[in-house]
Amino acid sequence: MPGQVGIGVIGAGTISDTYLENLTGFADTDVLAIGDIFPEAAKEKAAKYDVATSGDVAVVLDHPGVEIVVNLTIPAAHAEVASQVIAAGKHVWNEKPLALDRVSGQSLLRDAEAAGLLVGCAPDTFLGEGLQAACRLTEQGMIGTPLTALALLQLPGPESWHPNPAFLYAVGAGPLFDIGPYYLTAVAQVFGPVSSVAALGSKARERRVIGSGPKAGEEFDVMVPSHVSSLVQYESGQSAQAIFSFDSALPRTLLEVNGTEATMLFPDPNYFDGDIAIRRRDRDEWEKVATTTAKSSRGTGVLDMARALREGRPHRAQGLLAYHVLDTMITITESVESRAFVEVASSVDKPPLLPEDWDPLERTL
Ligand SMILES: NC(=O)c1ccc[n+]([C@@H]2O[C@H](COP(=O)([O-])OP(=O)(O)OC[C@H]3O[C@@H](n4cnc5c(N)ncnc54)[C@H](O)[C@@H]3O)[C@@H](O)[C@H]2O)c1
Incomplete structure (x- = not known):
């Protein structure tokens, strides 16, 4: 179908x-229906973004023109809604x-493959110009051979600004599952897959x-660890x-990759842009590169998936990558419980x- x-x-x-701002702005995607x-x-x-059809979930699932459904429900509903889409x-x-x-991640991927359908998953920030440029420079050898990384996200917590934050402290979120995917996906783009983890x-x-x-003012329960500190070993030998x-009063984010020749300060993996700097072994100052x-x-990964669908090639923010990141985060949780490398x-x-x-703005289809 062209x-x-x-x-x-x-x-x-x-x-x-x-998502709606972006997906209604790309020339290659056409938002046809919204459901909730x-x-x-x-x-x-739908009124705000001039989308023709809206209503319950069925209006999206039954719409004959909809090819990709973007599932922006809360984490507890992700697998079930995605299965309905497949x-x-x-x-x-x-x-x-x-x-x-x-189990639900695997069955989603299995059912999709059996039906010849694609599964994509956020984050797509690693497709942003910030992380793509940092990865390109790293691949070109700017820091020598990449060896280790330091990833840090600490905040007082999202309940200060999110109007419905309870799900952000429930199973499927907490800082590990809510923010971890950005960092773990970004580092996977440099080091490849994880082999084992240990965590507190x-x-x-x-x-x-x-x-x-x-x-505002209502209390809710914290169901998962709100601080997770992990050691991550990659198959490549990097860590x-x-x-x-x-749980930190001090908001701070950091992603640094240490190589044999220099350390690179990556852009914040939660964003699509940012500065890149390096610190060479023989210099005592940062150099913006x-x-x-x-x-x-957000929506960049959906666009890559839409173009891949028409071009018959694999897309980048794939379900398999998201499953590996999910598996890594679940394994980190298991390590928190067992206090051992897993x-x-x-x-x-x-x-x-x-x-x-x-x-992204060019019409290619
Ligand atoms: N808020 C952010 O800044 C942000 C950033 C990046 C990613 N995310 C992710 O996006 C997702 C949604 O987050 P949000 O902040 O928009 O949450 P939200 O609670 O504001 O919105 C979720 C929407 O999904 C609907 N919904 C829930 N279960 C449903 C179901 N079974 N079927 C149909 N609709 C259902 C809700 O009615 C609600 O309108 C989460 O997975 C979150 O991790 C959020």
């Missing part, structure tokens, strides 16, 4: 605005994490308070130290970098 790829969105919440368990929420977004004969893009457990976890508070929106925390501008933001069973190939002249 031409633009028809897109449906399920889940008309906070992050849907960014609260049809009113879907109708509101059963409806459509390709699916999930927000992260792919699923909450290995803790909780600063059993209950937290909603800081904004109509429910990383990764800390994910909602690139300033990057985002060509697009092997990561799955593996994945590094996705190829985007061409340097890749243009």
Whole structure:
């Protein structure tokens, strides 16, 4: 089938605005329908972004023009909604994490493969110009041979700004599952697949308070560790130290890759742009080597998937990669419980970098 790829969105919440802005702006994608368990929420977004059809989940699943469904529901619903999409004969893009457990992640990938359908999954920030440029420079040898990485995300917690933050402290989220995918996917693009992990976890508070929106002041339970400190061993022999925390008064993010010749400061993996700097072995100052501008933001991976579908090639932010990241995060949780190194069973190939002249806004289909 030639031409633009028809897109449906399920889940008309906070992050849907960014996706809808981008997916309605790309020349190669056409957003045809929005659905939500609260049809009113879907109708509101449809009016805002001039999308013709809106309502419940079925309006998206039954829409004949929708080829890829973008699943922006909460983590607990990701696997179930994605399975409904595959059963409806459509390709699916999930927000992260792919699923909450290995069994549902595996069965989603298996069912999709059997039906000849694609599974894509966030994050797609590693397709942003920031991380792509850092990976290109690393592949070109700017820091010598990459050896180790330090990944750090520490915040006081998202309940200060998110109006419905309870899910961010439930199974499937916490700093590890909510933020970990950005860092673990970015490092996978440099080091490849993980072979084993060890980790410690803790909780600063059993209950937290909603800081904004109509429910401000209400308390909710913290169901998962809100601080996770992990050691990650890659199949290649490279290693990383990764800390994910909602228990720090000091907000700080960092992704550094140490090579034999220099250390590279990567852009924040939660964004699509940023500066890149290196510190050479023989110099005692940072040297800025690139300033990057985002060509697009969330939805970039959906666009790559849409183009791949028409071009008959693999897309980059694949379900298999997201499954490996999910498997790594579940294994980190198991290590927190067992207090031992635990092997990561799955593996994945590094996705190829985007061409340097890749243009998300160009009409190619
Ligand atoms: N908010 C952010 O800044 C952000 C950033 C990146 C990724 N994400 C991810 O995006 C996803 C959604 O986050 P959000 O912040 O937009 O959450 P949200 O709670 O604001 O929105 C979720 C929407 O999904 C709908 N929904 C829930 N279960 C459903 C189901 N079974 N069927 C149909 N609709 C259903 C809800 O009614 C709601 O409208 C999460 O996986 C989150 O991790 C969020």
